[in-house]
Amino acid sequence: MIKHLDGAVIPTGFDVPVEPLRRAAHYTGEPGCIAEARDFAARFVEQLRTEWCAGMDDRFSGDVLLVVSELVTNADRHSNGPYILELEGTDTSVTVAVYDSSDALPRRFPKDPRRIGRHGLEIVHAITAEVTADRIPVGKRVRAVLAVTAN
Numbered sequence: 073m074i075k076h077l078d079g080a081v082i083p084t085g086f087d088v089p090v091e092p093l094r095r096a097a098h099y100t101g102e103p104g105c106i107a108e109a110r111d112f113a114a115r116f117v118e119q120l121r122t123e124w125c126a127g128m129d130d131r132f133s134g135d136v137l138l139v140v141s142e143l144v145t146n147a148d149r150h151s152n153g154p155y156i157l158e159l160e161g162t163d164t165s166v167t168v169a170v171y172d173s174s175d176a177l178p179r180r181f182p183k184d185p186r187r188i189g190r191h192g193l194e195i196v197h198a199i200t201a202e203v204t205a206d207r208i209p210v211g212k213r214v215r216a217v218l219a220v221t222a223n
Contacts, residue, residue: 142192147172
């Protein structure tokens with residue numbers, strides 16, 4: 073908070089951003105894109121820690137990277153074109169959204185420890201507060217919200 077006193081600016085406390093931190097990246101689906109998306113997300117989480125003073129523990133940071141990996145991997149495997157990773161965060165939550173060109177909504181399979189593969193969405197649902205999948209004019213958007221856990 074800042075006070076203005078006779079033209080002088082006097083800091084009165086710690087100023088916090090009022091808008092969510094938002095970043096987006098476009099990926100072609102070429103080899104290495106999933107790793108690039110994880111790096112992008114890691115930089116985003118670090119920026120959220122420093123600019124928002126978000127008290128995120130290492131486990132939360134790992135959860136964000138895991139959700140990014142799962143959603144981007146699904147977009148990479150199941151769409152016929154490029155995809156977009158969009159991240160939005162504050163000191164209380166991080167939203168991961170992936171847009172791709174396929175209009176087929178993802179399927180969440182029932183728990184089955186004997187099944188090999190197809191556990192990604194199950195994992196995303198287990199570690200997030202909310203998961204939605206919507207058709208959009210050019211394909212779909214899969215969105216997951218993670219609640220920030222303190223240090």
